[in-house]
Amino acid sequence: MPHYTAPTKDMQFVLHDVLNISDSTIPGYDELDRDFTSAILEEAGKLAVDVLAPLNPVGDEQGCHLENGVVRTPDGFKGAYDKMREGGWMGLDSDPEYGGQGMPYLLGIAVGELFVSSNMAFNMYQGLTHGAAAAIHVHGSEDQKAMYLPKMIEGSWSGTMNLTEPQCGTDLGLIRTKAEPQDDGTYKISGQKIWISAGEHDLTDNIVHLVLAKIPGGPDGVKGISLFIVPKFLVKEDGSLGERNSLSCGGLEKKMGIHGNATCVMNYDGATGYLIGDMHKGMRAMFTMMNEARLGVGLQGYAQGVVAYQNALGFAQDRLQGRDVTGTKNADGPADPIIVHPDVRRNLLHQKSFVEGARAFVFWGAEMIDRAHRMKDQEADDMISLLTPVIKGFLTDKGFETTVLAQQTLGGSGFTQEWGLEQFVRDARITMIYEGTNGIQSLDLVGRKLAQNGGKTVMAFFEMVKGFIKENEGHDELKAHFLDPLKQASKDLQTAGMYFMQNGMKNPNNALSGSYDFMHLFGQVCLGLMWAKMAKASYAALEAGASDTEFYQTKIATGRYYMARQLPATSMHLSRIQSGAEPVMELDAANF
Known part of the structure; x- marks a missing residue:
């Protein structure tokens, strides 16, 4: 258990x-x-x-x-x-x-x-x-907010997002769900949506679906998409529930993981819907939800790594197997706990250094969202926009990897249901897929986000890293173990960006073939920055005479592991990027 x-x-x-x-x-x-x-x-x-x-x-x-x-x-x-x-x-x-x-x-x-x-x-x-x-x-309009938000915030009503259809996922311009305008200002929504998380359940009195659909006569592609509120039960003017809307759950998906959540096929058969936002501007409204969801999915990735690591650590401390090659550590027992063995320690430190760095990264991202919303700070808004595909893509890739490493720590026990690690692996796997697959996140990062504001935002990121290094390089320990590795990793990231600028225009595939590696390179630099900041805080606490010295010393040691053993992956990613499109594109499709 x-x-x-x-x-x-x-x-x-x-x-x-x-x-x-x-x-x-x-x-x-x-x-x-x-x-x-x-x-x-x-x-x-x-x-x-x-x-x-x-x-x-x-x-x-x-x-x-x-x-x-x-x-x-x-x-x-x-x-x-x-x-x-x-x-x-x-x-x-x-x-x-x-x-x-x-x-x-x-x-x-x-x-x-x-x-x-x-x-x-x-x-x-x-x-x-x-x-x-x-x-x-x-x-939403003032009336829509007054009607739906109190119940949703209270939790007595729930909500969903309905994007994907059988014939389209990423390319939403291909959606077929229609919204026929009615004389009373409502719309009749008809179509089928798939993979709708929490589309139908017994936890709340009502479910408020947000559905993407096309109004006949609108522009082609994504420019013709509108967003509609389509409640399971229609809501009367006094806020009470009326008749059941013309929508239904047509089936539940049988999935690899997240079995406790209902993943539904939703059928809309002339259901009453209410336009939210401007006509044909549905993607703008939906992205408000999707951007928040992508940071939340990045959190899911590392959060599954957190619980998996906790269970791997507990097992490694208790499981007796073999003897420490440098000398017996458990003389009264038949063997030493496996945590004494270097490869097990490497495995655990890989997990620990990732989940703790990822937590700092996501919390920093959430702080930027607060700064953008509460202070109308455009620079913060631009920065979190740049980093969102990194948070989603990198943290879920590495989060899944962390659950697999945790499972590996348990050996054969990790492959059984009894210990629970295999559930963490299966549940974490979806995070790499939904809210835009990680390949799409990397394309968004390289194809759109790097160029936003004429490249000013990514340059601001480089200047922020450079400024932090310069401000703190007088601390010898911090410089040697954290700032110098961070400086080299940041140079790798800048070099990769320059490669795209110099070669991407001549052949866009040179950039697109390296986008996934760039996303990981960027993520490694962000976690390197987080560990440098955590190390700075830990050194400061120790120098100020903090009583819990073990806690801060552990942070520094974990960070040193990350900088020495994980951050150097930036050079590998850079080499892959600089190999260009040829290794990826030269094989004819028929020869795969």
Whole structure:
């Protein structure tokens, strides 16, 4: 049976030692002192550990079932959902005007890690609702916000996003779902959507679907797409529920993982829909939800790595196998615990250094979102836009890799259901696929994001890294073990960018063939920057006489491992990029 421990101390370290949130000028951050964030994280941790984590294997084993058009969620899910709703967790960072608590997005992300690590499939129900509510909040009319947001933020209604159809996923210009305008200003929505997470379930009284569709006569392609609110039950003027809308769940997908979440085929048969935002501008509104979702999926990637690592560590500390080659460590036992062996330690440090660096990266990204939204900071908005495909693509690739490494730590036990590691592997796998496959993320990064603002944003990133190195190079230990490796990795990233500029125009495939490596190169540099910042905070705490010396020394040692053993991968990625398109494109398609 797997276990989970809420890593609140590590979270507090990132929030307060690294990001110094209580001293931030971002509105609302002045309330986030150590005692306040500790209280929030401890309570969320109890819910995650005591309620959600025990249901994770239950949801995986039972899955969801479609009965007479209604999806039944696994045993215990409804009770857990009600506890989360009653605790106000679903509206933690939502607008107080509609019943939310108005906390910064960063705090919502920190709490979200706890819920995802403990039960990813369960947390998807509220996570999708949060994203749908965000889209309505930004693009909906005042009447739409008043009608839907209070119930969604409260958690008594849930939400979804409906994009994909059988014939199209990434290329949404090919969608066939139609929206026929009616005399009363509504639309009749007809079509089929697939892979709709939480499309039908028994957790809430209503489900508010956000559906992409085309109004006849509109422009071709994505320029003709509009977004519609299509509720499961129509809502009366007084806010009460009316008749069932003309939509249904046509089936549940049988999936590799996240069995506890209902992945539905949704059929719309002339369902009543309400235009949200401007006509033919649906992609703009949907991307409000998708961008938030992509950062959330990056969080899912590393959060599954967190719980997998915890279980791998526990096994390595207890499992007796062989003797330490440098001398017996467990003289009273028949063998030493496997954590004494160098290759097991390498495996565990690979996991630990990634998940802790990834947490800092995602928290920093959430802080930028708060800065962009609460201070109307365009530079912060541009920077998180640049980094979003890196957060989603790199962290989910490495997060899945981390769960596999954790499974490997257990050897044969990791391949059995009893220990739970194989579920973490299966659940983590989807993060590399949904909300835009990681290949699409890399194309977005290289094809669109690098060129935004004439390249000013990526140059601002390089200047930020350069400025941090210059500001702190007087610290000898930090310079030798963190700043010098970061400087070399950043140079590799800049060299890769220059290669694209010099060769991408002549042959776009030179850039596109290297985009995936560039995404990983960028991600490695970002985690290198995070570890340099965490090391700086740890050295400062030790030099100030912090009582918990072991905690900060452990941070430094873990960071040194990352800089020495993981960050050098940037040179490999650069070499691949500089090989150009020929190795990728020279083989004729018929010869694969």
